[in-house]
Amino acid sequence: MRTNGLFPNRPLILVSKSPRRRQLLQEAGFTFSVQGLDVDESFPDNMPVEEVAEHLARRKAHAGRHLITGEEILISADSVVIREGCIYNKPEDYEEAAHMLRQLSGAQHTVITGVCLLSAERERSFSDRSEVFFEPLTEEEIDFYIRNYRPFDKAGAYGVQEWVGLCKIRRIEGSYANVMGLPVHRVYAELKFF
Secondary structure (H helix, E strand, O other), rough: OOOOOOOOOOOOOEEEEOHHHHHHHHEEEEOOOEEEOOOOOOOOOOOOOOOOOOOHHHHHHHHHHOOOOOOEEEEEEEEEEEEEOOOEEEOOOHHHHHHHHHHOOOOEEEEEEEEEOOOOOOOOOOOOOEEEEEOOHHHHHHHHHHHHHOOOOOOHOOOOOOHHHOOOEEEEEOOOOHHHHOOHHHHHHHHHHH
16 A cells, blocks of 8 residues: 555545546645445435535445555545536447537536545545536537547546547636546645545
8 A cells, every 4th residue: 555645644545447537636646546446326316416426426435435444545536517407427328428419519517526535534525516618519520529539438428638628618617627527626625634
C-alpha cells in the first residue's frame, strides 16, 4: 500500500473502474491505489435526480468497506448527466448513444458528480454541479463521434476530454474536472479536513 505525499499518514484507495478519475487524481499529485468493484448502480424511482450521484457514490464506498484494514480512506464517485429532469446513464448501444446525443445537441444540461470519502471512523459525502452547453450536433457528427470514440462507458454518451468536448461544448459553468468525472478541488479540500 502506497502512502500519499499530500496525506502521508492516510493511504488512499480509489474505488472506481474509471480511467478518467484515476487520471485526474494522478495529475493532481495524489498517490493512491485503485480497486475496481462491480456495484449495482440502480436507485429508487422516486429519488430526486439531484441526489442520485451522491447516493451511488455512497453505495460504491460501502461495497469497498472491506478494503479498510487500518488508516485507509476510500474515495468513490459517480456522475450523472441530467436534462429536463431525466438522467442520461451510460448508453447500452449505438442507438441509445445517438438518441442521447440528439437530446443534448444544442442544449444545456447538468452534470452532478457525487463523492464519498470513507474510513474506519468516518464517512463524508458531497456532490458538485456543472452546467454544460452543447453546440448543435449533426447526424454525421453524432455518427463520427460514436464510431470513433465508442462512449458506451460514459454517462450521457460523451466524454468532455474527447472530440465532443473539444469541438462541440461551447461553455461550462463550474468545474471541468467535475464534468470529466471527479471534482478534484472538492476532494482535496474535503480530505484536508477529513
